[in-house]
Amino acid sequence: MQTDDQQILWIEEPELGYSGKSYLRLFAEGMTTTIKHLFGPKQTIESPEERYQPPDPLLYRGVHRLNRDEQGRVKCVACFLCATACPAHCIDIVAAESPWPDREKYPESFTIDELRCIFCGMCEEACPVDAIELTSLYDLSGKSREEMIFDKEKLLSVYDQTKDAEPMRSKREPLG
């Protein structure tokens, strides 16, 4: 950027007067905000007794799920686009020929390291068949690091758990 750029409007900092130098006005303004919140409606909740409800569960980016097709099989076609898009490299797929006559390729194993994941939602965007989606479940916990590496079965079970509350976002036709 050049300093003589016509797009830049240069302005001088205003000179502070006596009241400005004493900061009294700003102090009063700040305290007003604080006091307002003291008596206003409470924003915090008593977790975990109370659960936070995301305003729009379909937009929230929580734990992943692997969707199932109409026949209950994993919808994923193992194209590796999510793994390619993933900036944290937390998705590991082993592809194989599918055991079903109407489908060509499927993931033999599909694991997501939830500890490594940064929940950016790029996998969901990259998926050409809408097989991977992020749910509104946010309080995932486990006793060990290994437990937090979710395999295909676990990710499918997340789908079973959340499919009623959060329907599949789109119904794109299957590939090939």
Place this chain on the structure above:
Amino acid sequence: MPTALIDGRELELGEHERLNGIEAARRLGIEIPHYCWHPGLSVVGSCRMCLVEVGMRDPKTGQISMLPRLVPACNTPVRDGTVLVTNSEKVQRARAMVEEDLLLRHPIDCPICDKAGECRLQDYHFTYGQEQRRADIRPFTSRRRDVGSEITLFVDRCIMCSRCVRFCREISGTSELLVVQRGAHEEIDVLPDFPLNNKLSGNVVDLCPVGALCDKNFLYRQRVWYLKSHPGVCTGCAIGCSTWIDENQDHVWRIRPRENLAVNRWWICNDGRYDYPHVHSDQRILVPRRRDGEAWTDLSWNGLIRELDSRLRQAGRIGVVLSPFLTVEEAFLLASYARQVDPQAVIVVGHVPVVDEDERFPGGFIIAAEKCPNRRGVEAIASRMMGRVLAWEAFLGEVSSLGLRGLWVSGGYKRPWIDEATVDRLRGLELLIVQDLFPSPLTERADYVLPAAAFPERDGSYVNRNDHLQSVRWAIRPPRGVRPEGSVFWELLGRSGLYDAPGALRELAAEIGYFHLALGTIPEGGVNLKTNLLA
């Protein structure tokens, strides 16, 4: 000097050069898209992707007259006065139309197609195609059919360039593949009971510009954009084909031919293509071991080289066996070391595996009977250092009379190569050091067993049976516990720093006349060591 005019730029042609439009344009760095044309196959001009405007310049008046219609560049010989226009609006429109036509019947299943990422149809569509699809028919699904033991065909992905058909007719000479039906129903197929099972069949997968022909050994294993390609040399036979070693995270997934007109042209055989599984075999020797009485002790490399050095010096009278799987640098370093320990050291050329006879194909491709990459190079070193070539079999005959006390056998054999009876003839040695890929009767008998590196793990050069030397770098790191021979010999010689293969080759070239052409930088395709001797 004949001169052609391509996109307004002049190209000077050689006197007797026969180039077509695509090759001539490539000289000027202009890429003409094409599917069906391949430099190694006959020209059919069927895909219509390389359509260009063609004209002639009158040599006297300099006036240019253009043909009214577009002409395929692959089928247009470029002569003196030929004018090609490859970037006019008319040409671009024709390309976009060809792309649109091909995509009408193409199942756009790129996410599950193995070719995605290196697919001509994909690349050309992004470069030359139009953004909107105008057809409203839904493309077919992927019908799949096995055409051979290694190759599978996704029928609907095919764009009917017929490269595979021409390959089977012209290069392998087996003619398994053919085109059945006509018009929009055309398909590639094989006849019943005559599958695509020739020894060059893997090449049709590389030839296929789309994902129609796929390799069953590679199918769905990796996406191609994860693979890194390293130039390599096939160690399957004495031809030493140039290859690409495609690797991801130190695992070899695929071997492809690398164009080298002096050696293998554009092809490799299936033996070389599917030669990599042994690299990742769990049978491999992965740790150096020492025999203590009847028991074996696993060793670490720390201090081991010094221990081997002192044992060899104790033995005094020693011999080394240079395996034909070693690179010339490694063989040279080992032989030099042996000479340093014992000036009278016996230098033997290791066992050369030979299977049947050479296989020759009508397209000129040869699979050699000699199943090792570097007999020639190792023999040249042995004959210079030893004064004669002492082959393994001859050595076994005279081993008792040589009075050896220590022997270093380098291996790197991918298949079993030695039996008990042979090993028995080596009895009476005080110290036997064996360096090999897999356990064998010989490693059972050894005092020290050292792991050897597999071919993608080595740095160095190979000399094929036609005296053609090719240099390559390592493609993958060896498994933990394995040190490539080069670095072991480097340390045995007491040299500091990392193993420097190009440096070792320069040393070798300076010392042994046979290699003197390897003194300079080695070009990508290698050098023929006999070139100057003939001149």
